[in-house]
Amino acid sequence: MSDFARDRRLLDALAELSVEAGRAILDVYEGGSIEARAKDDRSPVTDADERAEAILIAGLDKLMPGVPVIAEEASSRDGVRSDAPPAFLLVDPLDGTREFLAKNGEFTVNIGYVENGEPVLGCVFAPALGALWIGSIALGAKAARAGLREIPSSDAYQPIAARHAADAALCAVASRSHSDPTTEEFLSTLNVASRRSAGSSLKFCLVAEGEADVYPRFGPTMEWDTAAGHAVLAAAGGAVLKPDGSPFGYGKAEDGFRNGPFVAWGARG
Ligand SMILES: Nc1ncnc2c1ncn2[C@@H]1O[C@H](COP(=O)(O)O)[C@@H](OP(=O)(O)O)[C@H]1O
Numbered sequence: 001m002s003d004f005a006r007d008r009r010l011l012d013a014l015a016e017l018s019v020e021a022g023r024a025i026l027d028v029y030e031g032g033s034i035e036a037r038a039k040d041d042r043s044p045v046t047d048a049d050e051r052a053e054a055i056l057i058a059g060l061d062k063l064m065p066g067v068p069v070i071a072e073e074a075s076s077r078d079g080v081r082s083d084a085p086p087a088f089l090l091v092d093p094l095d096g097t098r099e100f101l102a103k104n105g106e107f108t109v110n111i112g113y114v115e116n117g118e119p120v121l122g123c124v125f126a127p128a129l130g131a132l133w134i135g136s137i138a139l140g141a142k143a144a145r146a147g148l149r150e151i152p153s154s155d156a157y158q159p160i161a162a163r164h165a166a167d168a169a170l171c172a173v174a175s176r177s178h179s180d181p182t183t184e185e186f187l188s189t190l191n192v193a194s195r196r197s198a199g200s201s202l203k204f205c206l207v208a209e210g211e212a213d214v215y216p217r218f219g220p221t222m223e224w225d226t227a228a229g230h231a232v233l234a235a236a237g238g239a240v241l242k243p244d245g246s247p248f249g250y251g252k253a254e255d256g257f258r259n260g261p262f263v264a265w266g267a268r269g
């Protein structure tokens, strides 16, 4: 199978699977008061995170048998593996748990596929917005808006592309729930004309759609928080780099799959 045919098949299947996980998340979201428990790192987890992750892991096992899956909740429970396979999936079933608890809709289901340290294919789905972004390096990126709980039809998709911004008129996007002084310091070195805040991996999608130009993140994140959004942005012509401009890679098993600082950029050059 060519890369194109493989990616087309995978992206369609990941879209469907993330909508299925999104339905389980919405059942909890719309079901009255949500009970949050604190994990070992003191971040919150709910039934929605756990139900969505179980759906994703079962679906990925059928779709890509034998490909290791590194997922947030299983990693919190059992620890992360000590080696990085040459190809693997990174899953965050509910990124932006704080946004989920605040009921502001800015949370996402994330599936990223990494080959040789690079996120080559990804799917980000925002269940409460009915918004889906998929992309691969070989095929490019596209986005769909559909009704809640619906799998978008093929004509619901539009191609997306990161934009070329004039240096003097950058729109920067930053976390709604986690800010840190180093990120602010970095932003003060750019000519930022406007600012937006968003929860979860939606920040990558805003840059991928050409609605923002830069998303700097110096505070802590894990590889499963960023792989899917990174893949969509790279497929849309943007890039995620370390602050010094060197490549930002995945499979950092020696760091427990923790990310260092990064800057997500729109189209440049
Ligand atoms: N102290 C910390 N350590 C590790 N990850 C953290 C963290 N604070 C925030 N994060 C990560 O940032 C993500 C939220 O990003 P944002 O602030 O952009 O919405 C969280 O995802 P989860 O909500 O999946 O736990 C979490 O993984």
Ligand SMILES: [Mg+2]
Binding pocket: 092, 094, 095, 096, 224, 225
């Ligand atoms: Mg997350």
